[in-house]
Amino acid sequence: MSAVATGSVAWSRRRLAFGRFWRDFRQHRGGMVGLLALVVAVVLALVAPLFIDQSVTSVVSGTGAKFAPPSLAAPFGTDESGRSILLMVWWGSRTSLLIGFLAALLSIVIGMVVGIAAGHFRGWLGATLMRITDWFLVLPSLITAMVLAAILGGSTFTIIVAIGVTTWPTTARLIRAQTLAVEARPYIERSKALGGGHWHITTRHVLPNVAPLLLASTTLEVASAIVTESTLAFLGVSANKTSWGTMLRASYDFGAATAGAWWYIIIPGLCILAVVMAFTLCGRALEAVLNPRLRKAG
Amino acid sequence: MTAPLEAAEPAAAQAAGPGDERPTHRGTLQYALSKAGGALFSIAMVIIGTFFVFRLLPGDPVRNLAQGRNMTPTQLALERHRLGLDKPLIDQFADFVGKTLRFDLGTSYEYKRPVLDLIGERLGPTLLLAGVGLVIAVSLGLWQGTRAGWRHNSRFDRVSTGVSLVLWSVPTFWLGLLLLMVFGVGIGPIPGIFPTRGIESVDAPDGFAYVLDVASHMVLPCLTLVAVVYAQYLLVMRSSLLEEVSQDYVTVARAKGLRDDEVRRRHAVPNALLPTVTLVFMRIGFVVGGAVTVETIYSWPGLGQLFYEAIRVPDFTLMQGTFMLITVAVILMNTLADVVYRMLDPRVRSA
Numbered sequence: 277m278s279a280v281a282t283g284s285v286a287w288s289r290r291r292l293a294f295g296r297f298w299r300d301f302r303q304h305r306g307g308m309v310g311l312l313a314l315v316v317a318v319v320l321a322l323v324a325p326l327f328i329d330q331s332v333t334s335v336v337s338g339t340g341a342k343f344a345p346p347s348l349a350a351p352f353g354t355d356e357s358g359r360s361i362l363l364m365v366w367w368g369s370r371t372s373l374l375i376g377f378l379a380a381l382l383s384i385v386i387g388m389v390v391g392i393a394a395g396h397f398r399g400w401l402g403a404t405l406m407r408i409t410d411w412f413l414v415l416p417s418l419i420t421a422m423v424l425a426a427i428l429g430g431s432t433f434t435i436i437v438a439i440g441v442t443t444w445p446t447t448a449r450l451i452r453a454q455t456l457a458v459e460a461r462p463y464i465e466r467s468k469a470l471g472g473g474h475w476h477i478t479t480r481h482v483l484p485n486v487a488p489l490l491l492a493s494t495t496l497e498v499a500s501a502i503v504t505e506s507t508l509a510f511l512g513v514s515a516n517k518t519s520w521g522t523m524l525r526a527s528y529d530f531g532a533a534t535a536g537a538w539w540y541i542i543i544p545g546l547c548i549l550a551v552v553m554a555f556t557l558c559g560r561a562l563e564a565v566l567n568p569r570l571r572k573a574g
Numbered sequence: 575m576t577a578p579l580e581a582a583e584p585a586a587a588q589a590a591g592p593g594d595e596r597p598t599h600r601g602t603l604q605y606a607l608s609k610a611g612g613a614l615f616s617i618a619m620v621i622i623g624t625f626f627v628f629r630l631l632p633g634d635p636v637r638n639l640a641q642g643r644n645m646t647p648t649q650l651a652l653e654r655h656r657l658g659l660d661k662p663l664i665d666q667f668a669d670f671v672g673k674t675l676r677f678d679l680g681t682s683y684e685y686k687r688p689v690l691d692l693i694g695e696r697l698g699p700t701l702l703l704a705g706v707g708l709v710i711a712v713s714l715g716l717w718q719g720t721r722a723g724w725r726h727n728s729r730f731d732r733v734s735t736g737v738s739l740v741l742w743s744v745p746t747f748w749l750g751l752l753l754l755m756v757f758g759v760g761i762g763p764i765p766g767i768f769p770t771r772g773i774e775s776v777d778a779p780d781g782f783a784y785v786l787d788v789a790s791h792m793v794l795p796c797l798t799l800v801a802v803v804y805a806q807y808l809l810v811m812r813s814s815l816l817e818e819v820s821q822d823y824v825t826v827a828r829a830k831g832l833r834d835d836e837v838r839r840r841h842a843v844p845n846a847l848l849p850t851v852t853l854v855f856m857r858i859g860f861v862v863g864g865a866v867t868v869e870t871i872y873s874w875p876g877l878g879q880l881f882y883e884a885i886r887v888p889d890f891t892l893m894q895g896t897f898m899l900i901t902v903a904v905i906l907m908n909t910l911a912d913v914v915y916r917m918l919d920p921r922v923r924s925a
Binding site for chain 1: 755870871
């Protein structure tokens with residue numbers, strides 16, 4: 277009975293907090309523009325199968341001429357096999373966004389677990405975790421991701437792993453610092469005195485406090501994961517599916533620059549740029565709203 | 575590239591950090607030694623990690639190394655014996671560590687030559703490109719960052735910050751492709767003005783003309799590298815100068831009657847430089863990633879392209895060798911940055 281009551285109190289408090297957060301977030305024009313662009317991009321990617329399918333990326337289904345400039349039939353021109361760039365970009369957004377989101381998620385989850393553990397457990401465990409984090413931080417991430425992806429073989433899953441495994445250390449450092457700050461507060465001591473174990477303290481007290489920061493850094497992480505995915509694809513380590521990165525790779529391989537097919541190079545690149553900027557704008561706005569340190573300064 | 579923008583802050587904080595986690599009043603030498611120990615540990619981890627990661631390869635290592643060439647069972651067994659793959663894992667590991675420490679990185683299957691020789695050949699062009707690129711990026715970034723930070727919210731500040739934020743979001747390789755298209759091949763009525771492949775022309779002349787030839791080949795790769803790298807220096811220099819501007823000592827310097835220029839040059843900039851200089855070294859791994867991409871696009875015969883070729887073939891011995899070399903170089907640079915920062919900044923030393 278009382279548990280239900282406290283539960284609803286907590287929920288109404290959370291609803292209030294969310295309302296406050298939304299009010300603050302709406303103040304950031306850049307953040308709103310970014311959010312809008314993201315919603316559009318995600319919805320487009322999700323509804324793509326209702327209108328087109330895998331066949332738009334098949335080399336034999338291209339109906340246009342080779343490197344045809346933008347026209348009514350193919351508004352963004354065609355590629356080396358006469359496929360429509362517009363449809364390719366649309367279909368490719370699914371791979372790019374999927375890898376971007378999942379790789380960021382993996383990176384954030386590893387960073388969160390390591391960061392909270394390193395901040396919560398002092399002594400040798402925390403010190404060892406920090407050593408490992410620092411070691412990963414020093415590794416040149418693109419090079420390491422290339423090696424991992426090349427070794428594990430190109431598939432959507434391995435690309436996600438390669439990006440996730442090489443990008444978590446910055447999150448871990450951020451979360452550790454926040455964990456240390458949270459655990460210095462008296463209510464953690466109270467919780468310990470009342471018999472709260474490691475699991476209780478980290479999941480019920482630390483995690484809700486670092487969650488806002490995690491949200492902001494996830495958003496920024498997705499942006500960089502999308503760039504990394506496209507760079508890996510361009511450097512020949514791809515999931516063998518059409519994505520914006522593999523399209524740019526093909527434009528390079530088939531000499532689109534020499535053939536004057538500027539649309540083949542410009543369009544997929546602009547897609548990457550737009551999505552990345554949208555995520556960055558959103559992430560910066562989230563950071564400004566959620567990070568108490570920045571809020572005070574601003 | 576967006577990731578290092580966020581990474582910049584923790585990196586700078588980390589650079590300033592060691593002071594507050596370590597016992598006070600340690601000599602710089604002792605500090606350098608402990609950092610060197612840390613670096614050695616990291617390098618050891620890289621070697622161990624490389625061994626085990628490359629053993630993760632699915633399938634038969636000999637077949638992997640031979641890239642699916644047809645081989646008879648006898649040949650396979652011979653190869654296995656020659657590479658020591660018929661020994662227990664622990665012996666293989668000991669062999670690998672011993673050879674690596676003697677700088678024996680194995681023989682490339684693709685080139686049929688020792689990996690170390692290949693790396694030696696490719697080192698020069700990479701150092702040239704990355705060196706020139708880094709010098710330009712650092713001077714441009716520091717200069718613009720200083721101007722932007724000193725005249726905070728001026729038009730120059732807004733424009734240069736905006737430009738560098740956009741350059742952040744642009745993937746390196748796409749920028750390279752655009753430059754290649756516009757300046758290399760030419761677009762519309764504009765002809766291509768710069769060569770786009772390699773480091774020298776086929777009929778490269780001698781003497782000073784040769785230098786000019788190489789320089790003209792370097793324009794586009796350098797431009798791409800600089801465009802991507804300089805933004806972070808600009809942003810860090812700007813923000814660290816902004817922090818200094820509100821400090822008391824700057825007010826004092828002004829109160830003394832120094833000209834604005836002198837306050838900036840003699841007081842604010844030297845202090846603001848410290849975190850930025852550290853960052854130059856700290857983010858060297860990022861520059862390396864950029865170099866691989868740039869060298870690939872412009873077929874610049876450097877280490878990055880060698881690494882790319884190793885991935886493309888794939889030639890695992892070559893990949894393993896270049897990966898270890900690049901990583902170790904990055905670790906050494908970072909350690910150097912840690913030590914130099916402490917020597918330069920008395921605040922960290924006495925903290």
